[in-house]
Each structure stands twice: as structure tokens, then as C-alpha cells.
Amino acid sequence: MSIGTLFTAAPSSPRIAAAVYAGLLLVLGTAAVLPIKSLFDQRAELAALTDTLRLLDAHSMAAGREDKDGAAIAGSALLEGPTVTVAGAALLQRLNEVVSRHGGSVSSSQLDVQGPRARERLISVGASFEADQAALQPILYELEAGMPCLFIDELMVDGGAPVAMLGKLRITITVSGQWQGPQ
Known part of the structure; x- marks a missing residue:
């Protein structure tokens, strides 16, 4: 079978052509949806991490700063000195x-x-x-x-x-x- 006869010959089955067409549409649809889903997942993860960070900041401010022994850190937050x-x-x-x-x-x-x-x-x-x-x-x-x-x-x-x-x-x-x- 030559290439010329392949394109000029009648299709063997319209069902096969429809199945191939539907398969290609499914593959292309999946290829378009997956990156968009990934972006939404990343956005949701960023929002969750932002909320966690806010909670940690609020907790650390409320509890006060502590050193390794669990005692509150004493001292001025600013550098001290007469000059x-x-x-x-x-x-x-x-x-x-x-x-x-x-x-x-x-x-x-x-x-x-x-x-x-x-x-x-x-x-x-x-x-x-x-x-x-x-x-x-x-x-x-x-x-x-x-x-x-x-x-x-x-x-x-x-x-x-x-x-x-x-x-x-x-x-x-x-x-x-x-x-x-x-x-």
C-alpha cells in the first residue's frame, strides 16, 4: 500500500476514526487540565502555609520569646550603650x-x-x-x-x-x- 492510496482510499470504519478522535480529545483535554489543577493545588498549599505562619507568629508573640531552657529571654531588644x-x-x-x-x-x-x-x-x-x-x-x-x-x-x-x-x-x-x- 502506497501513501497515495492510503489517503485516497475510503476509511475502513467510521467507528475506528471516531474512537481515535475521541481518544485524542481526551489526551489533549487531560494535558490542558493537569497544569491548571497543579496551579490550584499550589495556591491552596501556599494559603495553608500562610495561615500556619500567622498562627506561629501569633503564638510566639503571645507566649513571649523563650530560650533553649524554656525561660523567657531577658534584656532589651535594642542595642544599649551611652554612645x-x-x-x-x-x-x-x-x-x-x-x-x-x-x-x-x-x-x-x-x-x-x-x-x-x-x-x-x-x-x-x-x-x-x-x-x-x-x-x-x-x-x-x-x-x-x-x-x-x-x-x-x-x-x-x-x-x-x-x-x-x-x-x-x-x-x-x-x-x-x-x-x-x-x-
């Missing part, structure tokens, strides 16, 4: 303490008390340190969860070959906190 320099030194000291408590070592740090956000009384510290990979998450948690309230503005992690051979990560971080102001 911006003293408050910046306290921020730098806190960063050094947290990193060394988790087995890391700070190699360099820079205090920024006159940056673009100084009018908002925000003090920033940039630091480079080395720490184990397992210690990174506890360091970040302790910085953000403790008092005073600190924010991680920038985080860069380098696990390049020379450092990775020692099992350590080279981390560059910028942490900021709001100064209470002169007392």
Missing part, C-alpha cells in the same frame, strides 16, 4: 561570642556606625569567620533569636577546596541591630 561606638562594640562582642561558642573563629570584622542607615540608628557589623558546616545554623539562630534583636543583612558562604579540606566553611556575614540612643 553609638559603645553600642557597636557590644554588637561586635556579641557576634564574636556566638561564633566562638560554636567553635568558629572570627578572622576580621568591621563596624559601621556612620553608614547610610545611621540616621535610623542602625548599627552594622561585617565579619569574616570560619566555622564547621554543622555550626552555621546554630550561629545564625542564636544571633537572630537572642536579645538584642539582630538581623542578618547579608550572608555569603564559601566552601572552597582549601577550606573544605579542613571541614570548615568560610563565612562572610553582615549583622545589624538598632541602637537605643543616648541614655
Whole structure:
């Protein structure tokens, strides 16, 4: 049978043609509906996660912040000190303490008390340190969860070959906190 006779010959059965046509419509319909269903599922999941986040935020605000032992965290939420320099030194000291408590070592740090956000009384510290990979998450948690309230503005992690051979990560971080102001 040649191609020419295939197209010119009468169809063998209209039922077969109708079944093939219906099958193709079913496949194309399914291909169109599945992505739309997936979008609706993702939207529902996002709404559920948003509700869960709201509940967790409301619960944490109502219960108060607690440390690992279950005791309420004491202290001011703002950096304290008679001058911006003293408050910046306290921020730098806190960063050094947290990193060394988790087995890391700070190699360099820079205090920024006159940056673009100084009018908002925000003090920033940039630091480079080395720490184990397992210690990174506890360091970040302790910085953000403790008092005073600190924010991680920038985080860069380098696990390049020379450092990775020692099992350590080279981390560059910028942490900021709001100064209470002169007392």
C-alpha cells in the first residue's frame, strides 16, 4: 500500500476514526487540565502555609520569646550603650561570642556606625569567620533569636577546596541591630 492510496482510499470504519478522535480529545483535554489543577493545588498549599505562619507568629508573640531552657529571654531588644561606638562594640562582642561558642573563629570584622542607615540608628557589623558546616545554623539562630534583636543583612558562604579540606566553611556575614540612643 502506497501513501497515495492510503489517503485516497475510503476509511475502513467510521467507528475506528471516531474512537481515535475521541481518544485524542481526551489526551489533549487531560494535558490542558493537569497544569491548571497543579496551579490550584499550589495556591491552596501556599494559603495553608500562610495561615500556619500567622498562627506561629501569633503564638510566639503571645507566649513571649523563650530560650533553649524554656525561660523567657531577658534584656532589651535594642542595642544599649551611652554612645553609638559603645553600642557597636557590644554588637561586635556579641557576634564574636556566638561564633566562638560554636567553635568558629572570627578572622576580621568591621563596624559601621556612620553608614547610610545611621540616621535610623542602625548599627552594622561585617565579619569574616570560619566555622564547621554543622555550626552555621546554630550561629545564625542564636544571633537572630537572642536579645538584642539582630538581623542578618547579608550572608555569603564559601566552601572552597582549601577550606573544605579542613571541614570548615568560610563565612562572610553582615549583622545589624538598632541602637537605643543616648541614655
